[in-house]
Amino acid sequence: MEYKNKIIELLKDGFTITEILEYLKKNDFETSSLSSVEKYVYTLKKEYKAKTMFQLALIMFSKSN
Numbered sequence: 001m002e003y004k005n006k007i008i009e010l011l012k013d014g015f016t017i018t019e020i021l022e023y024l025k026k027n028d029f030e031t032s033s034l035s036s037v038e039k040y041v042y043t044l045k046k047e048y049k050a051k052t053m054f055q056l057a058l059i060m061f062s063k064s065n
Contacts, residue, residue: 003031012061
């Protein structure tokens with residue numbers, strides 16, 4: 001669960017998928033493949049009905065405030 005929470009946190013901070021992947025690898029997260037990050041971000045986009053990464057981050061940020 002920490003993995004998914006960290007991805008959400010990084011998205012809120014405006015990280016791109018590539019930057020998220022680099023962060024996960026540098027910080028020794030167990031799951032740090034490009035495919036797994038992309039799949040989880042895709043799931044989040046569907047859940048929040050976001051069309052772009054920017055829109056997803058904006059929606060998620062506004063929900064946390």
